[in-house]
Amino acid sequence: MVEVPDAVLAELAGPVATALPLIVARIPPAPAAELGRLQVTADGDTWPTLRSAVQHRQMARLPSRARPGRGDSPVRDALGSLPQLLIERLLGALELTVPELDLAGAPDLTGFLGEPLTGNISVGIMDGMSEAVTGAATLDQIRPGVLPLVAALARRLADHPRVAALLAVGPEITDEQEIAAAHGAVRLALAVATAAAVLHRAGVRPWAIEPPAVLGVAIGTAVLLLREAPMPAGYAAAQLARARAEYLLPRGSSGSVPVSRHRFALLEGTEIPEVDFDGNGLVVAVPGGAVIRTGVETGHARILLRVLDGPPPDVATGWEEIVEVSWRAAVGGASVVGSHPAEPHLRKVTPPWPGDYRLRVHARGRDDTDEGDTEYYELVVWQAPAAPVTVYARTDRLGHRLRGEPEPARPERPETAYRWLRRSSLAEAATVTVVTGADVADVLRAFGADPARPESVRAISEDLMSRQSIDPWVAVLDLGGAVLVVEYNGWQGSNAPVLTRASAGGRAASMFWNVNAVTRLSFAEHGEVLLSVEPFADLDAPPQVAPALADLDFADHHRGKWLMGLVAVQRFTGHGITAEDLARVEAADIGFRIVPDLPTLYPHRSKPGNPPDPATEALTGLPEPKLRDLAWWAAAEAARYAGLGKDPDIVATVAARALTSEAHLRARRSQLDGGEHPWVWLALHRATNPDPVAAVTDTVEAARYAAGPYAANLVADARAWVDRSAPR
Known part of the structure; x- marks a missing residue:
């Protein structure tokens, strides 16, 4: 930074001091107070009731739409630290004031800057970004050094005798809000006057120093000044008085x-x-x-x-x-x-x-x-x-x-054996399933995986990450007497159809957990799911499961419900997961992709407290054969709108009113990330719902999405179909 001689600074102090009262009068108290508290909120040294929007934004780590994205421009970084709304309020308040400022006596400062930038410039602009932010960024590029010059001159002017007296907050102001507003307003006014004077006398093209750009530089400069300036003498007492009152x-x-x-x-x-x-x-x-x-x-x-x-x-x-x-x-x-x-x-x-x-x-x-x-x-x-x-x-x-007392003999809690998982690759989200009475191939088929199609776990993970997909996959380990199934961030082992198939020859139990503290503990035996719940305090467990849950306090979530759930899985199946097991799975680097089951079909239920739906009421008056006809008509329409009306598997499914084996597999594959025509296959699946009313409502819902731009036509035709079929 080039040093500006004292004589030049004195020449600049006069116009700046003259402009201060006009600018201060135009600054609203609320945003001025936000700025005025920057010094005390910078390190959190303020009362919770007085924390500013600036500090709350920093506490919540919200991304800034005004983020400058450079890191080497203190003025722009300071501007980007403010909430967008605060910048806009100040811009709206002062935009018309900048052209009114009489700064004719300001000295020529062109000689204190390098040569202007020539050629094209590029400024990253986000949707909705303030003109003040983009204007400051543009100035920083076309006239390098001008933003630091404004900040340096504002700092020196704050100590100049002609200006310093105007920055003091008098002892007659005792209210916290008023002190903060006065403190913020005078230093913002100093920054505005300095920015306007410098930018108009530094050889910058007129189109680049419109009021929003001037104010962007000024607001960023004011933030720097206010972070450094000590609070007025009476502020601490006023702050404490307000905190006590509120x-x-x-x-x-x-x-x-x-x-x-x-x-x-x-x-x-x-x-x-x-x-x-x-x-x-x-x-x-x-x-x-x-x-x-x-x-x-x-x-x-x-x-x-x-x-x-x-x-x-x-x-x-x-x-x-x-x-x-x-x-x-x-x-x-x-x-x-x-x-x-x-x-x-x-x-x-x-x-x-x-x-x-x-x-x-x-x-x-x-x-x-x-x-x-x-x-x-x-x-x-x-x-x-x-x-x-x-x-x-x-x-x-x-x-x-x-206290110098003998340590008590405390029995080791059963979940202690699984604490190693907190430091493992399964710490955030996983499902661990143990199956007895089945070999590895049977278990993979129960999960919907093909034992003949192993892949590298690393390759699967990289593929899913590149597509931002959560398609399911599993890794397995033969424990000798049981099969261990590990899902990283998956949950197929907690699904009833999987547990039913896996437990056909013995037992299956699983524990699912994720980063949101959602868990599910499940038990199945001989093809029947005995219990599948989010484990809380007392579980109403059947006799086969109760011994596995003994002395596990799921109400004490601090000790890890998922760790206690794994204890129950081990007790129920006779096998658990160890750190050595997981190491073997990961060293093998073999996984299997899953073709998931279709979603479970549920009967229609009215939501308690909701008014009756006229469309659903009309359906309840129709006989079941009519409802079945309507559901399959809607499924066929979904296929027709999607251009699949002549697909052999779909034609056979509609004719049989049941998914054929080929159609069932295609429907399952459609639910994977990037699967073909998922809404068509979902409509065909929903048409098989045993509850006829649910079959109609859910199939029409899926068919709407399959029809896309023709959804309105499909819905109108469905309503006409119901009207024609209603009893006269």
Whole structure:
């Protein structure tokens, strides 16, 4: 950056100072306050009730439509950090003001820039991107160095005597919103005046310095200024007063805290003091908060924090350690802190006023750090007079060691054997199925795979990834007495038809889980599905299944429902999956693609509370033969509209009113990614529904999609068909 002499800066200060009052008067208070809080929201150091739209956007990690995409232009990066709506509000407020500015006395700054860019330029523009963003990006390309020059001059002008006095927020303003708005408005005005003066006197072509471009540069520059400028002297007190006025109870938040040296804290400050945990083995009160002992030395712990308006009505169950202590807040607004700042929604979460508080700390999982399990903590805070430490639960081994007590003899939980899966390739989503009484080839055929068509697992995965497809496939392993089936991110083993076929000669059980914490535990024996459910608390299991579920607490989801489900699979079939089994499967690198079953057909059911559907009511008055005729007419129409009216397999299916074996296989294949005419085959399949009303409604639904642009004609013909068939 070329240094601008003080004399030139003084010449620029006059026009900029003159323009400031006009610009400030045109800036709306709300967006000005958003900008004015940038310095305190940059690091999350503000109260939850006062967090700006800018910070909430950053917390949610929302993609910016104004994202500049360069990384080497601070002004553009700063502009791109703002929400699109905020940019548009400022553009709308100031677009007509820029041409009114009298900056005739501004010096010529052309000599402080390099040569203008010649040739073509390219600016990436996203649909709906603000003119302010595209204008700033264009300027950055056609006149390199002009954006940094604006930012540098604005910084220097902020300290110039003629300008600095205009940037001060007077002590007569005491309201938080008004202080933030005044602080943001004056520095935005400085940036606008500076940008307008520089861009009009820097040799830039007129078409490139229309008001949106000037404001784009100015808003980005203002963000830089406001991130650096200290808040006005009265802001901290005003912020605290507003936080106290708006703080409501009860409230809660959850997230993750970074742990270091076996500890995190709930503190008004940020430095966690050294303490000994030999008193209760979990928590120690310190000035301004409390320090909590973790099992993991370095890592993260999951936190649920609740602030109540009184003590909890009862003591929670399911926790290994529960201890309650008193602590005193000097100001209020303690945060969950760790080795580095916790998530913004865990900062300044306790009441924003001083006094005595109680903190009840609940802990689970401190003994399981070697297996990589997550530790969970619930912190409950309420205002109450100081009282002695109260211990409600003290059962984990770590707590006993810290207190100098003999460790309790605790039986190993059965799901511990499967914790290795949390660090495996199946950690996020999979289905594991175990089948007895069948060989590998029979099991593959039960899943809809062809034993004669093995493929490389890597090749299958690369193919599906390139097509962004979730077509099913399996890998299998002969365990000697059972067959292990592994589906990576698949779920065929949880489907009733698959379990029915697989268990024909013995037993089959499967556990499905995915990244959304959806699970399904299934059991089948001798061709009958005995139980297939999302496992929660108490399962109503048949006698054959009940022993497999004994002592498995599916209500305690923190320990992993899917891990407990795998225990049940092992108990039911006599075999489970081990790390060595999975390693053998992956070393073999052989998988089999699945041709999935057609969707299950369900009878028609009216949704409770919904008004009767006139079209469906009309169908219920027709005799079953008429309904069957209508369903197959709709299926045939679907084929005709798709140009398949003379297809031999479809003709034979319509004539037989049942899918032929060839048609059934084609219908199944059509459901794969890229399958041919899926809606036609789905219409033919739905026409076979044993429930005649469902056969009609579901077949017409599929036929509409098969007809595509002629859907309206098909629906009209179907209604006419019903009208002609209705009893007179």
